[in-house]
Each structure stands twice: as structure tokens, then as C-alpha cells.
Amino acid sequence: MKRFFQNTAKVSFASLIATISVSALFLCLITFASYEASAFQLFGKIVIAVSLPFLILNPLFGFIYSFLIKGKRKIVYILLHFICIATISVVSLIVFMFRYFVPFGP
Secondary structure, three states, X not given: OHHHHHOHHHHHHHHHHHHHHHHHHHHHHHHOOOOOOHHHHHHHHHHHHHHHHHXXXXXXXXXXXXXXXXXXXXXXXHHHHHHHHHHHHHHHHHHHHHHHXXXXXX
16 A cells, blocks of 8 residues: 555546546436435435545545656646546536525426
């Protein structure tokens, strides 16, 4: 584990892959929000409660860690993490607004 955290490119890449996979799960879960089964809604609430803090903190840590990368890939990792942070923020805001504040939302 100590060797893993010393290689900043691997840590940043793992953070990026984890962020993309959890956000894909999150978006798939949003598309199935119209089902009426109570077990599915409970599963959705649990996944959202666990994935949103992860999707906020993980890209931030990867973004900070990508500043420590040496070489030409530094700017690519910084941009990819920034894009992930911006996308997740916008999607979370839209989901939250439609779920709780907009009366005509899904």
C-alpha cells in the first residue's frame, strides 16, 4: 500500500477510474427511478447516500494528487479530474433540484 501511494500517477488514475465507474452506476440508478418497487427504492436511496459523498471526495483527492505528478500527463489528469468534478456537481444539483424542489419533476 505504501508503494501504491508513492506512485502519484497510479493513485490519480485509480481515483479517475473509481469516479467514472461509480458515476456510471449513479446515472444508471437515476434512469431506473420510475420503478415503484419499495425494495428498489430503498436500494437506490442507500446507493445514493453512499455514492454522493464518495463522488464528492474522491475526485477532489485525485485532483489534488494529480498536481504531484511529474511529466507530461499532469495536465491531462488535472483536466480529467476537473471535468469529473464539474459533471458530478451539475448532475447532483439537477437531480437534487428535480427530486425535492421542482413540483413537475420526475
